[in-house]
Amino acid sequence: MSPALLSLRDVTKSYPRGGLIDRVLKGTKPFVALDNVSLDIHRGDVVGIVGESGSGKSTLASLAVGLIAPTAGDILLDGENLAELMRDHAGPWRRRIQMAFQDSSSALNPRKTVELCLTETLALRGVAREGRRQEAHELLALVGLGAELAPRLPHELSGGQRQRVGLARALAMRPDVLFADEPVSALDVSLQAQVVNLLARLTRELGLTLVFISHDLALVRTLCSRLIVMRNGAIVEQGACRDVLDNPQHDYTRLLIAAVPKGLAGRRVGPPASSAGASILERKSPDPKKSIFASRRLAERI
Template sequence: MTDAPLVEVRGLRKHFVQNDGLIDRLMGAEERIKAVDGVDFEIERGETLGLVGESGSGKSTTARSLLRLDEPTAGTVRYDGTDLTELSAGEMKAMRKRIQMVFQDPASSLNRRKTISQLLKQPMEIHGLYEGERDERVDELMETVGLPPQFSNRYPHEFSGGQRQRVGIARALAVDPEFIVADEPVSALDVSIQAQILNLLMDLQDELDLTILFIAHDLSVIRHFCDRVAVMYLGEIVEVADGSDLFESPQHPYTKSLLRAIPEPDPALARTRTALEGEVPSPLDPPSGCSFHSRCPNATEECMATDPPLEAISGANDGHEAACIHVDEFEYGTGFVAEEAVVDERFSIEGFDHADEPVADGGRSDNE
């Protein structure tokens, strides 16, 4: 087995062109929305990398550009040594057997006119897999994600939100991928159902040796699930580190602010919460210099003129990098000590009788 990362992203950019008005189109005027602006990261085989940031930071666009669901404006995406940005449409289609995505909203990502069996068979048909064995494969997938196989003849609206997300995971697994991009897969679910889905993904990763890019805006979810964490702000990665290092000793001011915003249920352990001032700047007109300087409590005039690169931090563990001109030396203990990620047996799939019965009244439930 090679030691090279399974996924290696360099200089990834995705800019959208906006020319809404008739005069703009006639005159050829256009504005560029810099949704992703020069992102670099790697994902090792069998690893889970968390990509976290506020809404609008470019997380989902990064994922879609990585998979070429949106064509990147610039940059390279190497998967197992192959640059995906150089592949033809046919070559990319063949590569999708190895790379799949779990979408944020299972209600909108599942075709409501198809049964679960049809939805799970569709990727097999596209890639010519399991010819003559697809019914058996559907049953296997349903059992793998903790749903009764006999429910595969039902429609998405007959399931709760958590069950629909299990179907979305089963669909991603239908072609035996090596790499899964999970785009906020639990954000639309309540907390107990989130725990079930996270534990299911952890079990599947161990069982199938999956590599996962896990996108979320909730740092408490990232803390529970991910080996390493990359923090995004306004289309750029501002800090990346092992999960324990990032939570115990964040170095970038934005990461520290995100961690202070995590609710602490124990009043004795409550942290001083310092809310970030202002709104995330528009990617149509990003600030000069450091993208965070307009909200940073430590900003200086130099920050307004200097766009800092993502660099290794002196004295930190290998792989801990930050993009801030004020981070010269590693400072320990600036966050909080992360507890071990413990799988609560109450929320494991074995603790639920096939993850609830489908809802008979059209699928509305408290789990959505």
């Protein structure tokens, strides 16, 4: 197997509890959000991370993209240590690892148009001024949006459109790894399918390494090739997505699967996607005309 693209080695992240006086006088133990986690992500992987709220999923993502620093342990990108890169210059790291945030409303500046949001990101990547507008429109097309959305502000977009703009902004840096932190949790079912289909298409067309954080086991099974189960800041089980969901070894994984509503049981136990690019909508209807991305009119309208 090739060397890991992104590695976490015995990574721990803790936060102090209470105020300064409480910590000094009472010796309050810190809250451990991530506890001695080791993980390898290889180029081209589509990795799902699941677990209940507070299990450490988002903390792991924030550490990997350099938003916060680990309390202990090492984070490596192609063998280079995050701590050393942050001490010198964080730019290369942040260009290579990007995140699509859960709340698209707060992730976008309400006073900046879609085009300005994208062109500023392209400027950080070093794109010449005269080429930024054209590439911004190409990014919008890549995520299934039309150029007519470029002059709009975030509040003039639907939830699905904002989520796609967030993905376009992350992709503007041409990252090696994209973390998608609950990218569909605030969307209705039809929009969830659109965003998941989009992520599947991007992994196929761009060879993107994707880490998909979600509570929805059906979406994870559809999209991901590997699965990581977290609880209380630690990894309790990991492996091929199909193996973990069809034959869970840890009691907590069994509880997660059992908690899927009965109405979704067919989605949970059905055959897994033949590839990371298969989508929920495509499995339901073999007619390509009904695929989200086969209809430009539907993609632009939604």
